[in-house]
Amino acid sequence: MIRSALATCLCLALVGPAVAQSPADAARAAMAQLEEATQKLDDAESARDRVRALTEAVQAFETGLAAMRDGLRVASIRETELRRDLDARDAEVTRLLAALSALGASASPQSFVHPDGPVGAARAGLLMASVTPALSEAAADLRADVEEATVLRQLQQDAADTLRLGLSGVQSARTALSQAMADRTDLPRKFTEDPVRTALLIAASETLDGFASGLTQISEGETEIDLPEIRDRKGALPLPVAGEVLRRAGETDAAGITRPGVLIATRPRALVTTPAAATIRYRGPLLDYGLVTILEPEPDILFVFAGLETVFGETGQVLPEGSPVGLMGGPEGEPDDILSPSGERTGAALSETLYIEVRQGETPEDPLGWFADDKGMTE
Template sequence: MKRIALALTLLATPVLAQDPAEAARAAASALEQASMQLDAAESARDRVRALTGTVKAYEAGLAAMRGGLRDAAIRETELTRRLQSQEAEIAQLLGVLSSLGGRAAPSAMLHPQGPVGAARAGMMLASVTPGLSAEAQALRADLDEVTALRTLQQSAAETLQQGLEGVQQARTDLSQAIADRTDLPTRFTEDPIRTAILISSTETLEGFASGLSQITSDEVPTELPPIEDRKGALGMPVQGQILRRAGEADAAGVARPGIVIATRPEALVTTPTAATVRYSGPLLDYGLVSILEPQPDLLFVIAGLEVAYGRAGEVLPEGSPVGLMGGTPDGTNPAAGASPSVEGGGAGRTETLYIEVRQGDRPVDPLTWFASDKG
């Protein structure tokens, strides 16, 4: 883990854009902190918290590395195209420089017309030589930058592969730690028969949400930290890019009141605040769903998971894992996401997560609760 953190720091070089570089440094720092928390973890809950931080740091670091690789690839492409467009000029420049040899000073030039011709030639060369030297230096700088970019990309691809292997192991460890965790507070016990009846009699998410109180038994009041003052500032449950906002129709013309986020395969989904798990399992055509209740009459519906963590009735601390997205891990292609032509459009984000927020009996725009600077 420490080796990957060091690699992330080394990747944050001046060659890359500032944002990916800063993100890589931040991810490396987070990975180091998660490593120390993991070493100090004494309980299953502590281990889950540390491993959650580890997975999120890996994901942030890998995203930064992909961003850096993309910027490096774009820059290399720009330089290569510019050099290719100047091939004729470069050939002439090299020819002139070769003819001048290593002693291009005007005083070293002799002219067949004698001293006057030599003086005139010297004056001409005195004005031309600095320009030739500047062009040669610019060409050398471009070639050196292309070489440095290619070396960087080769090194970063290897580091990226190590990071992908590391995050896969961290996800496996996290799943096991969650399975071993038994110390979470429980607010109620789910009645499986009532749950099955509710699911079979429900045709809409709204109908299911309104009947959630019917599937509980032995419920005890539980006060969670208020979040009204954090409205509009809660972090997104997953790293990704918003594909559709509330009310926007999909390709089939279906409009839903939630948002759809494109994520990378096996991305970790966490709860943005402490919440009670009201339901966790398959539901209608939404796939695996986790319904969280951070406060009375407020539900966060998170749908489209491949793996769901947490059991109905459990009270999850803020930042706890809710589940994992599906898809094939992109470790089969270490340079995935480095293509300058497609990465900016969300390539590599092959999975979609649906988030709906319900207050009382009606849905509200999730972005009134969650902060997002990505469109």
């Protein structure tokens, strides 16, 4: 079902010249990614391989559905423009149809007899010889506009059922991924969390700074696990989630609060992954940040992800690069959410927010200095 749902999404994204080429390219890429992920899932012999394949399948679905939304938004806007133009030209269309009816299918300059005799007839013939092609061209343009509007309307009607199938497919893939993460036992563990110390640290911390500085106190039995260095990849790491930068580091929000991290607007239930291999230093609720995951890709560097609804993994585990960290909140989505161009243009689809903070030692750094601007971004 996963493959067939995205295949249908791809077909709709490619329909008609009115749909932008970029959504079609994105849909093709998503289809290829899904095919590859499905083959990997069939060939998976370990929990790690299964998690990786399911992660790629979820990401392919998200890309494909986003491409379909973009294509349908373009189609809907174009259909609205055509309808408005046709309505505005109603009087013109009426006059055009009346003129064409008067001419008849076999009208020609020779068929007109003028009361002023041969000279008047000749003048009338010359006039109609110049008018008739223009009338025919206007009629052809009108017919093309009406046909295009009809095709676009049918496209949007068919999209509802297709989107339901796609949403069902991505939901199934997310459920399977959540189960695969829960069943996974092959991840190395760098340390074991001390729940008592964790609770005491949370109670004693009034800020994220204070909590982050005390993270090493809530572990026991730490072992050395070598992870690839990421300092030389600074500025090239992929963003952990697809979305748009809503607020940059140091910008003040509506409540007058200034934070050193960035806020990413995402779609509901979007998948969040780790941009590099990292140890889970903490996962759970924290202060006013909601559900938080703190990753340590290497000593003295922390990635903080806040605003998740579901988190994967256990504190102390070491996640490979690209592993799922959690899911954003929000409803699964309904087909009607994307069939109106206004909803997409006002940002209604990007209803969830992920807060990302990067800390080196005890100093916060601008996360966008670590992540590539064109990775994981939409639009």
